[in-house]
């Protein structure tokens with residue numbers, strides 16, 4: 842084996858190790874990023890009566906009613922882009938697709 846082929850092999854191994862280390866660092870970086878949120882922020886800028894209506898109708902961001910989520914409610918409008926928050930024709934403020942309130946009405 843001549844020194845030229847040894848250098849080529851070493852060079853290949855170095856480049857392979859560098860690629861592997863770079864991939865491992867990228868994977869570690871991706872793990873540190875927070876997962877996409879599935880909940881909506883608390884409403885801001887709503888009147889007291891609008892906030893009270895959310896409470897009165899028992900709105901929750903995560904439904905405890907099997908098969909009944911805002912996404913399946915006739916009164917829900919999905920967000921224009923992919924995301925967890927839509928709007929509701931009864932309640933003001935952000936509405937979670939996985940939420941629920943006592944006015945839930947099945948989509949027809």
Ligand code: SF4
Pocket residue numbers: 900910911912914915916917918928929930931932936940941942943944945946
């Ligand atoms: Fe959700 Fe209630 Fe609005 Fe229906 S009426 S979309 S269940 S908040």
